[in-house]
Amino acid sequence: MIRLFETHRIRKTKELDGMWDFAVLSEQSEPLESVNYMYRLAVPGCWEMHPDLATFRGIGMYRKRLETAERTTYRFEFKGVSHSAKVCFDGKPVAEHYNAYTSFSVIVQDVEPGSHELTVLVDNGFHERSSLHIPNDYYTYGGLIRPVVLEEIGKAYIERIAFEPLWENGVWSAHVRAVIRNVTEGKLSIQLHGELAGQQLNFAPAELPSGCDAGLELSGTFSMPGVIPWSGANPQLYELSLQLSAGEERDENSRRIVDDLIERVGFRIVTTSGGKIQINGEDIVLRGFNRHEDHPMVGAAFPLQLMVKDLDLMADMGANSVRTSHYPNDERFLDLCDERGIFVWEENHARGLSLEQMRNPYFASQCEQVNREMVDQHCNHPSIVIWGILNECASDTDEGRTHYKTQIEQIKALDSTRPITFASHHRDKELCFDLADIVSFNLYPGWYGDEDPGELCDLARAWADAAGGAGKPMIMSEFGGDGYYCYRDPSRVKGTEERQADIIEANLAAYTTRSFISGMFIWQFCDCRVTEGTGWLLSRAGTKNSKGIVDAYRRPKLSYAVVKKFFTD
Ligand code: ADA
Numbered sequence: 001m002i003r004l005f006e007t008h009r010i011r012k013t014k015e016l017d018g019m020w021d022f023a024v025l026s027e028q029s030e031p032l033e034s035v036n037y038m039y040r041l042a043v044p045g046c047w048e049m050h051p052d053l054a055t056f057r058g059i060g061m062y063r064k065r066l067e068t069a070e071r072t073t074y075r076f077e078f079k080g081v082s083h084s085a086k087v088c089f090d091g092k093p094v095a096e097h098y099n100a101y102t103s104f105s106v107i108v109q110d111v112e113p114g115s116h117e118l119t120v121l122v123d124n125g126f127h128e129r130s131s132l133h134i135p136n137d138y139y140t141y142g143g144l145i146r147p148v149v150l151e152e153i154g155k156a157y158i159e160r161i162a163f164e165p166l167w168e169n170g171v172w173s174a175h176v177r178a179v180i181r182n183v184t185e186g187k188l189s190i191q192l193h194g195e196l197a198g199q200q201l202n203f204a205p206a207e208l209p210s211g212c213d214a215g216l217e218l219s220g221t222f223s224m225p226g227v228i229p230w231s232g233a234n235p236q237l238y239e240l241s242l243q244l245s246a247g248e249e250r251d252e253n254s255r256r257i258v259d260d261l262i263e264r265v266g267f268r269i270v271t272t273s274g275g276k277i278q279i280n281g282e283d284i285v286l287r288g289f290n291r292h293e294d295h296p297m298v299g300a301a302f303p304l305q306l307m308v309k310d311l312d313l314m315a316d317m318g319a320n321s322v323r324t325s326h327y328p329n330d331e332r333f334l335d336l337c338d339e340r341g342i343f344v345w346e347e348n349h350a351r352g353l354s355l356e357q358m359r360n361p362y363f364a365s366q367c368e369q370v371n372r373e374m375v376d377q378h379c380n381h382p383s384i385v386i387w388g389i390l391n392e393c394a395s396d397t398d399e400g401r402t403h404y405k406t407q408i409e410q411i412k413a414l415d416s417t418r419p420i421t422f423a424s425h426h427r428d429k430e431l432c433f434d435l436a437d438i439v440s441f442n443l444y445p446g447w448y449g450d451e452d453p454g455e456l457c458d459l460a461r462a463w464a465d466a467a468g469g470a471g472k473p474m475i476m477s478e479f480g481g482d483g484y485y486c487y488r489d490p491s492r493v494k495g496t497e498e499r500q501a502d503i504i505e506a507n508l509a510a511y512t513t514r515s516f517i518s519g520m521f522i523w524q525f526c527d528c529r530v531t532e533g534t535g536w537l538l539s540r541a542g543t544k545n546s547k548g549i550v551d552a553y554r555r556p557k558l559s560y561a562v563v564k565k566f567f568t569d
Contacts (some may be wrong), residue, residue: 001304002079002147004335010243010260011157016076016118016148017043021063024056025121035061043148046082046141046299053142055532062120062144068113073153073183076118077105079331080146082300083133086121098366099132100145100300101327101349102373107153109183120144131360132349132370135531135538137545138292138326141299146330154258156182156190156208156246159215163240163380164417165267167280172227172267176201177219178242182208187249192218194242196265197227201242207249229280230266230382232320235341237382240265266338266382272419272437277473277518279343279385286343286519287512287567288321289314289549290478293329294528296552307333309554310525311340317549317560318567323477323521325423326351326391328374337383344381345421345477345521347388348374348407352537355394358403367407375414387411387420392442396426404432423477427463434468438518440477446503447481447494454510461516475519479507483559484541485527485551495541497558504549504559508566522563527552 002015021037039050047053047060078085082100086093095106124142126135133140157180164175174196182188188208194201203218228236241262247254268280276283291310293300307330314322321343324333328346337344349370357363371389378384389407394400408420419437424430433439441460445453461474483500492498504522511520527548531538544552549559 001332002149003331004339005239005262005264007262008151008260009262010257012152014150016064016150019043020144022047023061023063024053025059025061037061037063041143043144044079044146044301045143046145046301047143048141048299049297056142058125059121059123060142062122064118066116066118066150068111068116070113072111074108074111075105075151075153075157076108077103077149077151078120078144078146079103079148080144081120081122082124082141082143082145083130084123088119088121090116091119098130099349099370099373100140101329102370103146103377104373107183128360129362131357131363131366134353134357135533136351137530137537137540138351139294139299139529139531141301143301145299145301153183154246155184156180156188156244157259158192158242158244158261160376161240161242161261161263161380162376163263163265165265165269166221167269172224172229173221174224174240174265175219175221176240177217178203178261179215179217180208180244181215182210184210186210188246189249189251189255190244190246191255192242192244194240196222196240197224197238199224205252208246224267227267230268230341231279232284232341232343235266235339235382237264237266237338239263240380263380264335264338265380268382270385270418272473275471275473275516275518277385277419277438284320284343285517286321286345286475286521288319288323288343288519288521289525290323290325290521290523291525292325292528293333294526294552296529302330302333304332307336311336311342313550313554314342314525315340317564321345321519321521322525323347323388325524328370328378331378334378334381334383338381342383343385344383345386345388346374346378346384347391350390350393352391353393355397355400358394358400364403364406367403368410371407371410372414375411379415385418386438387415387418388440389420389422391423392425395422395424395432396429397431401431401435404435408435421475421477427460428467430463430467433464433472436469436472438473438475439464439469440475442478442523443476444479444481444523446506452510453479453507454514457510457514457517473518474516475521476507476511476517477519477521478523479520480504480523480547482546483557484546485555485557488558500547500557501559501562505562508562512566512569522549523547524549526550526554
């Protein structure tokens with residue numbers, strides 16, 4: 001399942017889930033004919049789930065055969081390949097993509113009837129060309145970790161829709177932008193129609209330039225009196241459907257419906273003022289979890305059932321929000337958050353990069369790409385109320401600051417409707433709070449230090465105020481401690497479930513009683529696998545970050561009841 005709602009009623013789509021051939025490649029340069037496809041692996045899936053490949057890091061090749069009855073144009077959409085992909089169709093390279101957590105697509109024109117071969121070379125290796133996927137306190141799995149979709153395209157297609165709710169003079173309206181692409185050699189006469197909340201959306205006819213690269217953006221603003229706003233308590237969603245008609249250049253009568261695209265949207269605005277965060281003008285306090293998409297049985301390739309399970313557990317504890325640390329999440333998870341009124345801090349992909357790591361020659365362009373794809377692909381989710389960037393990177397240096405500035409400006413230019421933040425652990429050395437809309441602190445009182453959480457967050461407020469964050473909402477974006485599941489001991493020493501519960505209790509008692517705190521995200525929802533290595537970070541017990549309130553299999557630890565007590569109060 002790709003999304004939780006139908007995205008096309010006209011365009012033909014087919015999910016390419018199932019079993020694919022798979023080969024481990026020893027050399028990237030190996031001739032394709034000699035590839036030995038000795039495995040059959042599930043797609044979506046992580047190759048680590050196969051017993052032979054449990055710790056394999058390197059290059060693998062996936063293969064799928066396709067049968068075509070008629071001459072057609074294919075569009076493939078890969079929802080997530082971890083972490084680098086080179087796609088070939090009938091042996092010919094057609095697409096390349098970096099970063100596991102955003103999708104990419106490719107058009108293959110004039111596919112002849114008969115049998116065809118789709119191959120995807122996947123690399124999850126750590127090397128200089130990968131600036132964001134590095135050995136880290138989470139695991140970079142290998143494989144086609146999110147769904148793959150095959151679509152059949154007519155003369156032209158709607159590439160994407162961007163919806164922006166507007167609230168002016170007590171009336172809602174919708175600003176709708178659509179990007180249209182032409183797959184023919186000639187210009188086309190096009191018209192776009194649509195429907196949203198029972199209202200017709202009509203766009204002026206236009207001429208679409210030839211060639212796939214020359215897309216055309218059509219936009220319109222439509223008044224929407226009477227719509228019900230989206231909120232945490234009442235997450236009202238509406239279907240936004242657009243249909244594209246296309247015909248010969250300058251011949252209106254030749255226009256026929258050739259494509260459609262459906263999105264699901266909600267009417268809400270997010271603001272920050274008076275040191276608080278508002279949804280539709282009402283102050284909110286975010287109570288939630290940092291969550292990695294990780295489970296021992298599926299790796300990062302989450303089926304819907306496990307996403308639902310995670311959100312059910314969070315709801316049971318009384319959470320109203322989730323931070324997608326440290327990368328954009330699967331759209332189905334975001335769809336669930338839309339449906340359940342869960343507020344999301346969606347984060348670009350980066351964790352703990354030092355200045356030296358940020359100097360990787362690919363860093364700036366790879367971040368630019370992830371940011372663009374994250375915003376373009378996820379901007380229609382009403383649940384996303386905050387964009388986050390660069391968790392714990394070198395924002396305490398002038399050089400690091402240039403990257404924070406560039407990225408915040410880039411995201412603002414793509415979407416000015418959501419506040420932006422970043423999680424900092426630099427305390428009074430932070431240099432970028434003036435750039436963000438919300439100031440956020442990762443502090444671990446009771447775990448990495450023995451400070452009192454209340455005193456520490458009062459200090460943090462003062463650090464933020466002195467560093468350009470005065471008047472801005474403040475979030476405690478990470479706090480917690482390890483608790484090894486079933487390690488219980490009356491001594492309450494570090495690592496016991498009891499000690500973890502004590503740490504969570506002390507932190508939540510401090511944050512839930514301070515009115516200047518607009519959000520708190522526990523580190524973390526579930527235990528997760530980490531890269532095996534050396535040094536304190538990569539040699540964690542059991543190759544896991546065990547700060548989950550539930551363990552990797554989602555079994556509650558003692559701290560579960562503590563969280564529930566504070567979050568349901
Ligand atoms: C950091 C980081 C997390 C995790 C955490 C920890 O603040 O942002 O990804 O590594 O610390 O467990 O130490």
